[in-house]
Amino acid sequence: MAIQFAHEDGRRLKVVVVGCGNHAYRSIFPCFDYLAAEIVAVCDLDRARAQKYAQHFGAGAAYGSLKEALTGAKADAVVLSVGPKQHPDLACEALAAGLHVWMEKPPSVDVAGIDRMIAARNKSGKQVVVGFKKAFMPVTRRIKEALAGGAFGQTRTISGRFPLGFPEDGPKVLAEAKYTNWLGNGVHPLSFFVHLAGRPEGITVHRSKHGGAFIVMNFPSGATGCLHDAAGHSQSGAMERYEIVCEKGHLVCENNVRLTIHRPGAPFDYTRGCDFTLGGDETAAIVYDVQHTLSTLYNKAIFIQGFVQELEHFVACGLENKPPEIGTLEEARAVMECYEAALLSEGKPVRLDDLKQLRK
Numbered sequence: 001m002a003i004q005f006a007h008e009d010g011r012r013l014k015v016v017v018v019g020c021g022n023h024a025y026r027s028i029f030p031c032f033d034y035l036a037a038e039i040v041a042v043c044d045l046d047r048a049r050a051q052k053y054a055q056h057f058g059a060g061a062a063y064g065s066l067k068e069a070l071t072g073a074k075a076d077a078v079v080l081s082v083g084p085k086q087h088p089d090l091a092c093e094a095l096a097a098g099l100h101v102w103m104e105k106p107p108s109v110d111v112a113g114i115d116r117m118i119a120a121r122n123k124s125g126k127q128v129v130v131g132f133k134k135a136f137m138p139v140t141r142r143i144k145e146a147l148a149g150g151a152f153g154q155t156r157t158i159s160g161r162f163p164l165g166f167p168e169d170g171p172k173v174l175a176e177a178k179y180t181n182w183l184g185n186g187v188h189p190l191s192f193f194v195h196l197a198g199r200p201e202g203i204t205v206h207r208s209k210h211g212g213a214f215i216v217m218n219f220p221s222g223a224t225g226c227l228h229d230a231a232g233h234s235q236s237g238a239m240e241r242y243e244i245v246c247e248k249g250h251l252v253c254e255n256n257v258r259l260t261i262h263r264p265g266a267p268f269d270y271t272r273g274c275d276f277t278l279g280g281d282e283t284a285a286i287v288y289d290v291q292h293t294l295s296t297l298y299n300k301a302i303f304i305q306g307f308v309q310e311l312e313h314f315v316a317c318g319l320e321n322k323p324p325e326i327g328t329l330e331e332a333r334a335v336m337e338c339y340e341a342a343l344l345s346e347g348k349p350v351r352l353d354d355l356k357q358l359r360k
Helices: 022-034 047-057 066-072 087-096 111-124 138-148 170-175 187-197 307-320 329-345 352-359
Strands: 013-018 037-043 077-080 100-104 128-131 155-162 202-207 213-218 224-229 241-246 249-254 258-262 286-288
Touching (some): 013 022, 022 037, 022 307, 066 087, 077 307, 087 100, 128 307, 128 329, 138 187, 138 241, 155 187, 187 329, 202 329, 329 352
Parallel strands (some): 013 037, 013 077, 077 100, 155 224
Antiparallel strands (some): 155 241, 213 224, 241 249, 249 258, 258 286
């Protein structure tokens, strides 16, 4: 991606940012220093806070509701940094007004909310991007490219560990639209799995009595996925680890910053081999890591985690009015189907195609 700094000339997407919370302050507003976009207004239910944010981040105006902003600001797009219960209503309102929409994860509390937004998007002809940062991370892009090259053959298994707890009484959580960590952060690893392997056919959850869980996914390709909800995981250790095992090699992503690609073709002789380096440079493992010594862009958290990339993709789609390739509502729908199926599993397999019938 080519970065365009905020002070440089060029065509810019005019954006209204909705939501002036701590997350927006830390991770959303700073991205605009590197985007071909201009914040023309900010919006928050706390109008005084919206005014402070507008002044701090150089926005032209502050409003207390999206309705006011749509009337008062000349904008091309809306960036939603609110909650999943608000996303469908606000997104549909912005789309009806002819604006493109980006929204933070989780995109909704259920699949029905995604379906509403898909219908509104199709009617408006505008573009919608969901900020699934795990799909936009540099290491994820490199994994996707490596798998697409064909050298590794068919993907066999995808496993991941994420420090989550899985809620008790999943059907009740779903029926009452409760906000749990499984919704707030479970969509992160789920979006990683969906982006790399596609929509699963079925999900089975094995939950421990103490809150941790293993979420097993079966993909149409024949691959199997397993997400470890590692409740109780120490915050002092690496929070995440993903491993993709293929016919002819495997890839390991640790803590979102270190990617090791174990390439196919390395010789191995259990009986007589005496060289642990296993072949030459053409088959040796490739290791990517972040350089923390220099003041570069790629060692900033908003780049490592994919925040800038997801918003850059949205801005490009908005400027050209072209459909997104990553973070689509269809991808979001698959993620939310996984979320619902997991809550309904209770130790039994749930087919995603059966969700509508199970929710009745």
